[in-house]
Amino acid sequence: MELFYTLPENVTGQSIQLDTFESKHLVTTLRKKAGDTVYVTDGCGTLFTTILQTVHPSARLEITHKKQHPAPDPRIGLGIGYIRPNRLDFILEKGTELGVNDFYLIRSENANYMSTNKNRFEKIVRQALKQSLKMYKPNVYFSGSLSEYIKQTVEYELRFAATGPEAPAVLPSFKSAYANQQSILVTIGPEGGFSKRETELLENDAFLCVSLGDTRLRSETAALTAVAAVQLFTDYLKETSIGTG
Amino acid sequence: MELFYTLPENVTGQSIQLDTFESKHLVTTLRKKAGDTVYVTDGCGTLFTTILQTVHPSARLEITHKKQHPAPDPRIGLGIGYIRPNRLDFILEKGTELGVNDFYLIRSENANYMSTNKNRFEKIVRQALKQSLKMYKPNVYFSGSLSEYIKQTVEYELRFAATGPEAPAVLPSFKSAYANQQSILVTIGPEGGFSKRETELLENDAFLCVSLGDTRLRSETAALTAVAAVQLFTDYLKETSIGTG
Numbered sequence: 482m483e484l485f486y487t488l489p490e491n492v493t494g495q496s497i498q499l500d501t502f503e504s505k506h507l508v509t510t511l512r513k514k515a516g517d518t519v520y521v522t523d524g525c526g527t528l529f530t531t532i533l534q535t536v537h538p539s540a541r542l543e544i545t546h547k548k549q550h551p552a553p554d555p556r557i558g559l560g561i562g563y564i565r566p567n568r569l570d571f572i573l574e575k576g577t578e579l580g581v582n583d584f585y586l587i588r589s590e591n592a593n594y595m596s597t598n599k600n601r602f603e604k605i606v607r608q609a610l611k612q613s614l615k616m617y618k619p620n621v622y623f624s625g626s627l628s629e630y631i632k633q634t635v636e637y638e639l640r641f642a643a644t645g646p647e648a649p650a651v652l653p654s655f656k657s658a659y660a661n662q663q664s665i666l667v668t669i670g671p672e673g674g675f676s677k678r679e680t681e682l683l684e685n686d687a688f689l690c691v692s693l694g695d696t697r698l699r700s701e702t703a704a705l706t707a708v709a710a711v712q713l714f715t716d717y718l719k720e721t722s723i724g725t726g
Numbered sequence: 727m728e729l730f731y732t733l734p735e736n737v738t739g740q741s742i743q744l745d746t747f748e749s750k751h752l753v754t755t756l757r758k759k760a761g762d763t764v765y766v767t768d769g770c771g772t773l774f775t776t777i778l779q780t781v782h783p784s785a786r787l788e789i790t791h792k793k794q795h796p797a798p799d800p801r802i803g804l805g806i807g808y809i810r811p812n813r814l815d816f817i818l819e820k821g822t823e824l825g826v827n828d829f830y831l832i833r834s835e836n837a838n839y840m841s842t843n844k845n846r847f848e849k850i851v852r853q854a855l856k857q858s859l860k861m862y863k864p865n866v867y868f869s870g871s872l873s874e875y876i877k878q879t880v881e882y883e884l885r886f887a888a889t890g891p892e893a894p895a896v897l898p899s900f901k902s903a904y905a906n907q908q909s910i911l912v913t914i915g916p917e918g919g920f921s922k923r924e925t926e927l928l929e930n931d932a933f934l935c936v937s938l939g940d941t942r943l944r945s946e947t948a949a950l951t952a953v954a955a956v957q958l959f960t961d962y963l964k965e966t967s968i969g970t971g
Binding site for chain 1: 820823824825857858859860895896897898901938939941942943944947950951954955957958959961962965966
């Protein structure tokens with residue numbers, strides 16, 4: 482199945498107008514023709530089954546069926562100190578694939594890079610969304626400092642930060658803290674990690690400071706390890722509690 | 727700390743002769759001089775503290791201290807169907823960082839790519855070893871078919887294969903099967919997954935067939951998710967059994 486993306490505002494009644502980028506992908510790359518079935522998501526949980534009507538100047542689709550997918554449970558946020566652009570792109574791509582709903586790019590003290598090129602990040606996230614057949618498009622937020630990040634994420638019910646090998650191991654901490662929270666945030670430092678002052682800020686603001694193991698991981702590897710762990714372990718704890726409860 | 731790599735056979739008594747590649751890194755890139763301290767591993771668990779003696783024609787080091795690191799427990803193997811070269815490189819790099827000890831590159835039925843360029847793989851693994859300060863260098867093996875892979879890995883005490891979303895979830899299966907095994911193998915298909923015949927082969931050969939979740943993951947994302955899960959969850963189960971036992 483090929484999935485296409487539309488901005489929600491381009492869905493009008495029974496009709497969808499794809500933007501230029503998606504139209505080109507549909508018509509020029511995949512050579513779809515009027516009458517073909519096309520699957521489209523609005524990135525807000527809806528999967529539209531449509532029929533391609535016209536291809537010029539951009540693709541117009543008629544909706545034949547729509548299905549609302551349940552919201553992600555838990556909602557997963559990932560805060561990451563700025564790292565080299567190609568490694569950051571990689572986190573956005575793989576994070577989307579693994580089901581991250583909110584990315585926060587943090588200008589923390591040891592972050593040596595910085596970019597707020599929203600268009601570029603949006604493009605990467607869209608591509609990953611389509612590739613991995615996700616119906617919820619992640620948001621990308623910018624945090625000018627760690628303090629700002631802490632404020633921006635205050636509604637997350639459970640907030641973690643990977644602060645280094647001297648902190649307690651992530652899964653036992655997770656198990657103790659988990660009580661069916663519906664939003665979970667993980668926080669990874671840039672190369673060089675968080676400063677001492679930042680680690681204290683995190684601790685003071687009720688972030689659970691944890692370790693991902695003894696091994697030295699690059700930021701992007703740590704980020705994906707943490708997200709994968711949250712995904713798999715949440716499922717595990719739900720299943721276990723059903724088993725014993 | 728910067729870590730260098732030497733072939734074990736280049737360690738003679740109290741002296742180490744670095745190869746051309748490592749010498750260049752040490753002398754040209756990092757501008758180390760005679761008398762400087764240099765850390766070297768043989769990839770077999772030994773960390774040598776040395777003093778740089780001469781830099782021409784290649785670096786000669788004198789060992790002042792050596793420390794043997796314990797063997798990885800559990801030993802982790804990763805079997806992966808061939809995927810695009812850049813994505814395979816990525817698995818070798820990130821897998822090394824996460825602590826994989828044996829890579830098996832499998833020419834399974836849906837694998838559309840193939841390479842046995844041992845030198846290239848060796849170079850990637852070495853770089854990742856140095857970067858992540860690992861003392862055990864992973865092996866890279868080639869498997870001409872899934873059957874060959876099954877035979878090659880028979881000594882692994884616990885063998886998993888991610889066969890798709892219809893299989894049981896990985897962590898509950900892992901918990902049931904885990905009994906302090908000292909070697910664990912995870913197996914990931916190429917793009918397109920394993921064929922029906924291959925899945926049957928795995929099941930018949932006592933591989934635990936599991937799912938990494940409902941989401942569609944690319945092979946390299948699935949591979950790293952599986953390895954991270956094994957690492958973190960093994961630690962968790964060990965810790966839990968100490969807690970309750």
